[in-house]
Every structure is written in C-alpha cells, then in structure tokens.
Amino acid sequence: QVQLVESGGGLVQAGGSLTLSCAASGRTFSRYSMGWFRQAPGKEREFVAAISWSGDSTNYADSVKGRFTISRDNAKNTVHLQMNSLKPEDTAVYYCARSPAAGTQYVSRWYDSWGQGTQVTVSS
Numbered sequence: 172q173v174q175l176v177e178s179g180g181g182l183v184q185a186g187g188s189l190t191l192s193c194a195a196s197g198r199t200f201s202r203y204s205m206g207w208f209r210q211a212p213g214k215e216r217e218f219v220a221a222i223s224w225s226g227d228s229t230n231y232a233d234s235v236k237g238r239f240t241i242s243r244d245n246a247k248n249t250v251h252l253q254m255n256s257l258k259p260e261d262t263a264v265y266y267c268a269r270s271p272a273a274g275t276q277y278v279s280r281w282y283d284s285w286g287q288g289t290q291v292t293v294s295s
Contacts, residue, residue: 173197173284175267180289183257187293191252193267193286201225201245204270206282207252209263209291219265220252221275230275235261257293264288 179191191207206221220241221230229241240253250267268282276282 173199173269175269175284175286177265177267177286177289180265180291182292182294185257185259185293185295187257188253188255189257189291191254191265191267191289191291193250193252195248195250195269197248200248202271204272204275205241205243205250206268206270206276207241207250207265208268208279208282209261209265210288211260211263214263216266216279218277218279221270221277222250223273223275228275230277232277254291257291259293259295262291262293264290 174196176194204223207219208216209219210216222241226243238256243250266288267286269284270276270282272281
C-alpha cells in the first residue's frame with residue numbers, strides 16, 4: 172500500500188508563490204502517473220495538474236495553466252507543484268494522487284491512491 176504525504180501548504184498573499192511536494196513510499200513510483208487535485212469548501216474536488224510516469228507529458232486545468240507547474244523526481248519518489256501568481260480562488264486543500272493509467276489523467280476515478288491533503292490559503 173503506497174503512502175502519499177503532501178507538504179508545503181500555507182498562507183500566502185495574492186500574487187505570491189508556493190511549492191507543494193508529495194513524497195511517495197515504495198519502489199514503484201516511477202511506474203505511475205501522478206496528479207494534483209484540490210477541494211475548496213463547499214465545492215467538489217477538481218483536477219489541477221498531472222504528469223506522466225516519465226515526466227514527458229503534463230496536463231493542467233485551464234484555471235491554473237501558465238501559473239502552476241507540475242514536476243517529478245523519480246529518483247526521490249517525489250512530485251511537486253510550483254504555484255505562482257496565486258489568487259484567492261486557489262484557496263483549497265490540495266491532494267496528491269497516483270494513477271496506474273497511462274498518460275495524464277484528469278478524472279479522479281483513474282487515481283487509486285490519495286494523500287491526506289495540505290491546506291493552501293491565499294489572502295486578498
């Protein structure tokens with residue numbers, strides 16, 4: 172059973188930056204695509220970004236395209252989400268997730284393991 176642990180959340184002013192990290196246990200990290208999702212209070216969980224197992228392919232929600240960058244380090248079993256130009260509407264709990272499916276998946280049902288989440292709060 173893989174464990175995914177997010178870190179790096181916090182409080183930041185609008186226009187600021189944060190980098191989220193997700194550390195995965197186990198020796199099969201490089202076989203899986205990885206994704207970030209977020210859930211704001213009173214809203215459904217939504218896709219943010221995904222990266223293929225090799226890192227060659229990425230996919231972003233339109234709302235974060237050009238501001239967020241997903242990356243991974245297979246040697247360290249980590250995936251990162253660099254978030255720039257943050258907006259109050261980016262406030263949410265951010266979740267890291269693992270997908271055994273090929274490519275970069277934006278639908279949550281294709282993910283089989285999830286972290287506990289890390290809170291990101293952007294003040295105006």
